[in-house]
Amino acid sequence: MITNPTTPDSQLIGRLEQAQLVAQASLPVPRAELSDAVRIGLWGLRLFTMLLAAMVVCAFVLQLRAG
């Protein structure tokens, strides 16, 4: 459960908020619920990134071969 960050009654121990304690901050936050449009967009982003990265790696290898 995500602690509401704007709750005015946040308790402090020492000068830390509860959510700042290592034991609390290491707890995972829930997975985001993504719409289909966002999922498709992220897949497109994945392809865009892999294509660009591949082009950069190719360019680097070609530059090395060219000496």
Added chain:
Amino acid sequence: MTATAAVLAAEVLTPEDLARSADRERVHDARTGRRRWRLAWLLTGPGVLAMLGENDGPSMISYAADGARFGLKFFLPFIIVLFAMSFVCQEMCMRLGAVTHRGYGQLVLNRFGPVWGWFAAGDLAITNVITLVSEFVAIRVGLGFFGLNAWVAAGLGISMVVVSAGGGSYRRWERVVLGLALFNGLFVVAALLADHGGGGVVGTAHTQAADMHTVLLLVASTIGATVTPWMVFFQQSASVDKGMTSADIKHGRIDTGVGALLATVCGIGALVAGAAVAGHGDIDGLAGAGFPGALAASSGNAAGTVFALGMIEAGALAILTISASTAYAAGECVGVSHSFNASPQRALLFHGTNLASALLAAVIILIPGAPLLSISLNANVLATALAPVSLIFLLMLASDRRLMGDWANRRSTNVLGGLVIALVAIGGAAYGIDSFFRAI
């Protein structure tokens, strides 16, 4: 004792918690004692370091080369716009860290799944190591002006990583690195010492006749490098490590804004210093390893010396911040301790990654015949190509009301952020595609 306090009291506190609590005690005392300047000083750090870390060795050489080739008319306002764009993104990083108390890598992993989380951390690690190589090269360029070789550059960089991280205190690490960051101002000194041929800075506002393709490529590559993935990881994680809370967001914005302003001024300093070299030789990117010498030839030894020292500082600062960002990402994704407040024994992966990433880059520059120029150029291209991924997730996280509550992005911030991402994506894609077609 309330029920909540009882629960908190029962929590096992780590040395990291205790160190962070001590830092927060100082902030609390300054805030309640209305010591505004001390409070501002205590909350300065992640923003300034991220922004000045972006003024790394290759960036400063690039600004100087732009000044030498094209003068000031276009690039001077351009640098201002770039750092304004950086501010939009880095402010979100700070706010995310202060509100969620979690680093960027951890949030991406949790909210969007392990594939994206590990992809973000993995591509950060690779681009960071490659970028670190160019930072060590920058130090070597600076030291080369004084007749010192690559071994000294490697030793200096590694020893700074070790010394800064020793002590088990984020506050100590931050203050050491901030002290180093102040010397980014050496580029301003170099600009003041540079000889602009009697016409002052205004007199150097000439432009080389350059084809539109060259200028567009320069613009694309510079826009694409406005916000790099390591800056996103670093500032959010450092804000968490520093113990920032939502009460500190106003000061976090000031910290980020001051960082952007300082970086802009120092970047302009390099640009102006470079303009003094115009017509004194061909300076081209990191091949401008002779730049401090060229500046000395045109403007006197003092200018060249100061610029060389600035190169050492720029490279060293970037090594410290980029290594730290890699370490934060590794610890967050694996789910182990990842803080400068933790001792090396308690945060072995964190401290080990911090050192190992710098060590690997240092070893590469010592390999005879290593293609350092090619590595440096492609590091920039890769970072710009991958930046949009980091920025899109940053925008999604900062807009998430479930995560950020009332601190979620306003519509205007989303519009500005979207615009920045679009420009960075277009610039990065143009730069990457052009680099590819030039190579084939």
